[in-house]
Amino acid sequence: MAPFKLSDELLEQIEQLIEERNNSTLLQILNELHYADIAEIINELNLEEATYLIKLLDSEKTSDTLTELDDDVRERILDNLSPQEIADELLELDTDDAADIIAELSEERKKEVISHIEDKEHAKDIVELLRYDENSAGGLMAKELVKVNENWNVLTCVKEMRQQAEHVTRVHSIYVVDDNDRLKGRLSLKDLLTTSTKTHIRDVYIPKVDYVIVTDKAEDVARVMSKYDLEAIPVVDEAGRLVGRITIDDIVDVIREEAEKDYQLAAGITQDVEADDNIWKLTKARLPWLLIGMFGGLGAASIINGFQDALKQFPILLSFVPLIQATAGNVGVQSSAIVVQGLANDTIKGEVFGRLIKEFSLGLINGIAIAAIVLVISHFAFGTEYEVSATICIGLVTVIVNAAVIGTFIPIFLDKRGIDPAVATGPFITTSNDVLGILIYFLIAKFILGF
Template sequence: MTPFKLTDELLAEIEQLIEEQQDSRLLSILEDVHYADVAEIANEIEEDQATYLIKLLDSDKTSDVLTELDDDVREAILKNLSSKEIAEELEELDTDDAADIVAELPKEIVQQVISEIEDRDHAEAIVDLLRYEENSAGGLMAKELVKVNENWNVLTCVKEMRTQAENVTRVHSIYVVDDQDILKGRLSLKDLLTTSTTAPIKDVYIPKVDSVNVNEKPEEVARIMSKYDLEAIPVVDEIGRLVGRITIDDIVDVIKEEAEKDYQLAAGISQDVEADDSILDLTRARLPWLFLGLIGGVGAAAIMGGFEEMISKHAILFFFTPLIAAMAGNVGVQSSAIIVQGLANDDLKGSISNRLVKEILLATLNGLVLALVLLFFTWFWKGNFPTALAISISLIAVIVVAGIIGTFTPLFLHKRGIDPAIATGPFITTSNDIFGILIYFWIAKLILGI
């Protein structure tokens, strides 16, 4: 199958067909197009045209299209749909996706949309999911799953599984519960097929099963599923009752969103934005960290002003100021990036003191190598050994301090419950610039005796 590619020609043809309301031609073109590709088309055309497409296609396809649309496009389309039309779309979706869409609707029409859903069990499941915090396992899970009672025999189990599986898109696991719906374990399909039909399930199921609480953070759910290579994980409430499951496709979205968030934090962007957002939104996201950089620059300039007499006598020190600041920033970002990665993957072992000692040793070794190169270069260039020595020793000290700051800061933020990814951005760069400049001129002043 050839991968779909949205060309300018195809986009122009679809727009023209919509304007001319040539429905049969549109249906012919989009008949075999995947819903994710239809969403890509809808994201690129005008909102009224996208709404036209959604109303034209069958709900079993457009419901999935809605989940793939950009948030602003989906919001605009939903505004142009009646409560009944929205309800028809929701009935085709798994409960987690349906609940996400309902949560985006204006409060005044939510009740009306829910009342239009003909499948009352589906409607009740959606309402139940809306009770959970968005940033939790409960807000991420779906109610669709296959579960069997430990007191059933294999034959009863198979019959019930057939009924339940009709409402489940993909059956990753079969969960075993007791009469109170307490999660007891999981059932192997192989064991089910090779066991006598009269055998009780309690003698067949596997009691060990990984699960998460409804209040668990999505990032922790992602970590557990990644660690144990799970395609799905059951979700239990405070007393251990099975209330839903989270599948790998939902976790991929969580990982993607977290990676985008961390990348933007590292780049000095304080909120989730995209390239197509308004200038005002982009300014709000960027300006706080740019302001921090401005403060850092003013601070560095003030520090240099305090050493004005020394700079006037040894102008060469001024020429190496950008190098010192750059090295401090680079080392700090490298150190913090490693720590942030370790925290994210939960593979950061050992105490903070051991981590700091290791970073000091690493920074010292790197600093010595770089300082020797800088020493011989400066000495050969200017022929002044004391000045070259002062610059080189300063470089070692700056690298060591930057490594300590880059290591300690994300660990400190993590302990305080703040996203440590913030440490890899302008925060580390700015702080290391200031400390680096201060250490550089202070050591130079001690060695040169000024």
């Protein structure tokens, strides 16, 4: 099946059908679409049209569609729905998705909606999930799962599983618990099917099972599931009791959000923003790093100003300042980007000193290669004396090595201090290396040329 692509013609048709209140044709079109495609359509409609479609669809499709909408669109639509209408939609969702939606409401609306949920067990589970931080395993997990007691026999196990499976959209794993609900292991479906109905589960379950604790960070959960190629992972509380499970679709969202955040941090944007956000929010996100860059530029200008007498004697030095700044910034960003990626994937191993030595060596090799080219060009193209050309090249090698070491050290340092190392891949590294690069360049020139 070809992927859905929203065209202007389809959007205009949908808008026209809404205006005409042609519900039968609307439903005929929408029922053939995936709920994610319907969400894409609704994101492009005005509030009145979007609300009309949401109310037109059956609850099962509406609830799934709500989870795929842009946050601001969903927020405006929910404001247009009554507590009872929201409660009806939440009944069709797994508890994790329902909790995510209800968390966006005001405290007063939360209470109203929860009070209207007919399934009290479902409401209780949602309330429990709302207690957890949204960026923790508890905030990601759903309560729906299939679990069996180690003391049951296979026949009892199958009967219980049939009842539990009615409330689970997809059965990823069968978890085994003891009488106190503590996680003991997992049950293979093959073993269940090939074992005598009188056999006890404790004799056939697999004790080895990966799990996370409710307080674990979302990023750590993503790392575990990625490392072991898991479709789902059980979640236990501090006492080891099974309280929920996290599925791969939730982790994909975490990975995407982290990637977007890191990309924005690397570009010098301090908070999560989108292209459609208002000017004030975009300004607040961008301006801080621009100010850092401004002060860095002023610092570099101040350094250059302090060597005015030397520049009168050797004006050619000023011509290579852009090369020094650009090279230092690029090398620093390259080094920090590799380290940040390694930290994110948990592939940075060994001592920090060993990593620094490796980057020092790499910077030295790159620096010598670039300096050799600059030496030839500066002498023959600019007519620079060998002594001055050598000064420029030695300064360039030193700046490159310094930038490589700083670009490696700062992300690791930030990570050990609990700060997102992605901040080191953007303007922070570029600005710091620009300033330090200029200072190192002129200090070396002063030492060699003796001004």
